[in-house]
Amino acid sequence: MNLGEFDTLSSTDSVSKPYDSSTETGEVTFRPVYRDHVDDAEDLARLGYKQSFHRGLSLFGVASVSFSVLGLLPSVAATLNFSMLAGTPGMLWGWLIALVFVLCVAASMAELCSSMPTSGGLYYSAKVLAPKGWGPLASWVTGWSNYIAQLCFLSSCIYSLSNLLIYAADEFDGKDFVIKHYHIYFLCLSFIVVLSIMASLPTWIMGKINSVFTFLNILSLLAAIIIILVSVSMRDGFNTNMGVWSHFQNQTDWPIGFAMLMSFCGVLWSMVGLDTSYHLVEECASASVNAPNGIMLTALVGGFSGWIIHLVIAYTIDDYTAVVEAHNLWVAYLIQVLSHNGAKAVIALTVFSNFLMAQGVLITSSRTAYSYARDGVLPFSKWIARINKRTTTPVNAVLLNCSLAALILLLIFKGQYATDAIYSVCGIAAFVAFIIPIGLRSFVVKNSKFSRGAWHLGRYSKLVGGAGTVFVIILIPILCFPTMIHPSAIDMNWACLGYSVPMAAVLLWFALGAKHWYKGPKADMPGLDIPRMSSLKNDAVHHRDSSHSTMNSY
Template sequence: MAKHVSDEPVTSVLPGGDIPFSSTHEFSADEEVLAALGYKSEFKREFSLFTTFCVSFAVLGLLPSFASTLFYGMGYAGTAGMTWGWVIAMVGIQSVACSMAELCSSMPTSGGLYYAAAVLAPPGWGPLAAWITGWSNWLGQVTAAPSVNYGTAAMILAAASIQNPDYVPTNYQTFLLTTFIMLIHGVMSSLPTKTLARINTIGSTFNILALIVVLILIPAGTDRESRGLPRFTSSKEVWGDIYAGTEFPPGISVLMSFVAVIWTMSGYDSPFHLAEECSNANIASPRAIVLTSAVGGTFGWALQLVVAYTVVSIDDVLGSDLGQPFAAYLIQCLPQKLVLAILALTIIAGFSMGQGCMIAASRVTFAYARDDCFPGSSYWKQVHPKTLTPVNAVWFNCGIGILSLLLIFGGSVAIGALFSIGAIAAFVAFTTPIFIRVFFVGDRFRAGPWNLGRFSLPIGAVASGFVILMVPILCLPSVRGKDLTAELMNWTALVYGTLMLGVLVWWVVDARRWFKGPKVNVEHMMLGRDGAERSGCQ
């Protein structure tokens, strides 16, 4: 016997006693949960736990993510940051993932963290909490695909440079190639849900297999010995030496290197945004979140160890003319044919990752447009009648992403801001509802079927503390004092801060008058004191 919609274990934005109702439609189990949150089902539920995990793991894209952020992970603290630094960072990240999964089980909707912030905030503060969380999350999502695709394009051009040493990629060529990849992903992300699930299953499977192959190929194929070096660097050197990649104390440098871990591991929120397309969402989606973070963290650390034990010269990796540190690292320790083979695997995995990012971002844009957060929301929230996917949202994000790629012409530091902005924006969005849940909610939170039990508040406190520590760290430049110039400045605080300040000014000047948080779009009836009587009259 199916539960009544009012009995679903959800924490809903609906006022107390407000029960969704339809006299012409019998809710399925998933529709019932969504209706209890105030929404009608608009997508086909063709994602399962496995296919949701596949999209999420594709967005995580460990191999291309690692390759794209090696400059920060290795460049700030060297191999120490890549080994024990990764483990420390993963404690905080896994705490965030588990706390997020608990929220997802209680509120399995595409609005995700934005919806959770609105529901959990103290009375009167819900719209502002949703506004800040939503815009921060959107900034992280909309910069994900262009930053991933920029890394992929840079690897393609680096491979061309390896084959032809006389060729030096230009910013103009990198921009055009990245834009071309963005347009391909826009077309692919506009396909029907079932097709997307199949594509991402293939892509995620390839990502996992490529990662395993690379984990085997690098230590098995390294030619360090032919260069007069031991096959692997000693553990004492790998774990003990902190590379002086910044002008800050060693401990701060290790914390600064966490930007690579945070950005690499930031895709585990995707199951939350795909919850309305997933069957058995209030269990499958949170499981996919935790599974993505755990599997990604384990495999990611293995990749860090392999590179840390085989890198020859960190200075040469960072200063290579190739413009891609991962390619420069591979040349140091592998024969050229093997270098090109690994780059090919990484490029294909990066292509799949960029497409997964585009899908996840479009669902976030759709959910926020559904609540009229954007100018022109009536257009961006439309679901295509044939594909039953938010095609307009896909191309809206694609256009914004291409515009953000103009940072390429500002140099490596400027385009690098995309990675830092993605990390800090995602972390602020991830943790705002968790922080509210831990310190302000009390017993108002109604746990879903997947929950942390008595460990909920301690794990949430660890997650909140980790993010509070990391947000200012992510804004630090690598140099300071008289050495700090505009070219070496960390532009994260300025770019992210300016955008979020604009969002807050918009709130004060105008948005607070009309934005009231998530908008319900289901028919409903009030079941108050005479609820049972009125229910029987329908």
């Protein structure tokens, strides 16, 4: 233990209140940090919550769920219509540029997760870090934006899974079969039923399943890359370096630089699951260390693996324009570069990874709904926040999210432009939720008033968080632009409307009623005052000098 940094309390300080940024003038209050983490339940108690879940997830377990949520192969497949807007140079340079700033967001999120390891995640952090009097509003906006992102992410994963499967089957069937909207929708409903059953299993079973799934997911990714590379090398060979890195092909009516910025939507959608480990933190052992490491592993491994897939596509694609104009770009690309059986094999691997991705997203989104309902944010919160006694998982939250996803997927009947908006809304809503607490930490909260956890960025905390925040603020309006300067209704980008309408509704709800009863995340445990910095210094000296002190609590 490092008493010089005042990271411990005595065993007599049994429980404390959740950390609050509304401190007295001239005094600094803070939540103690446990570098040698032993009791996760006590750490959670200091944030104001009782332990409800079984902590059956290790670092590998929580990283497994996070990696499944990223679903790199299906993520790339589902977002090629965004990432290919500027040609192969846009795919490669665009992904790398965006990834640098996404890693900044991930690192700042990991720091917050270590400081406040509760499944409420970002919206709990927003309440804590907001200026006095603004906590409830900051928490409300963050929570609802994140929840909208989770629902859209779940819906888009299920849609991409069904769309890929049904169009691949049609492509290889050889018969004239007209695919209707209801075919895709009812296939989505079938997947929803299966996924809801899997997401309701006990945590320890899910941990083991996802550990196996992660291994299979990685094998699927490697197998797909190897099949493509071997097949292309034996047939037509690879594209030249000059063409891959410098031959831009603008698929929009905007300048090429703007088209590259628009292509970042593919990166953002692929990285929407960055906060997965944060939402699973109450089911994770040694949470203040393992959950932040899970966030960073997700960002690093996922980010660079996604870039490698784009690199493979850039060097192997034959007719770029034909792929861009296809209904399902991934299927069109595979048919172009692989044999009949090779394309079938890679599509099968993609469908399998997509299913794992959807399962991970449902697990995460149900934990998000549970944590919000626990604090009374959602309608019918008492019912949603019930933990099933047999499985010790939030089954009601799973059912809620599956039902809402089924409603969102009704947009399938409005056509491709409506379903594309689900992807854009997902990325925008998620990163808005990400940067609210990160921006508050970077630009509002002083270092002396931030209680850092075992995982932190040290002196670079504000610089890293500020870079990620500014990047997202600049990028979000760009992602709302259509690809055409004078679009028709079909070509319009409906992401702005898709995000602003539900957010306007929840803000109106807050202004007209919720502000009178919603005060931010609730604490369900009684507590003691968190000691001030000066008093903790005295306690540290006392513990060091007194023979009666006990330092074995944490």
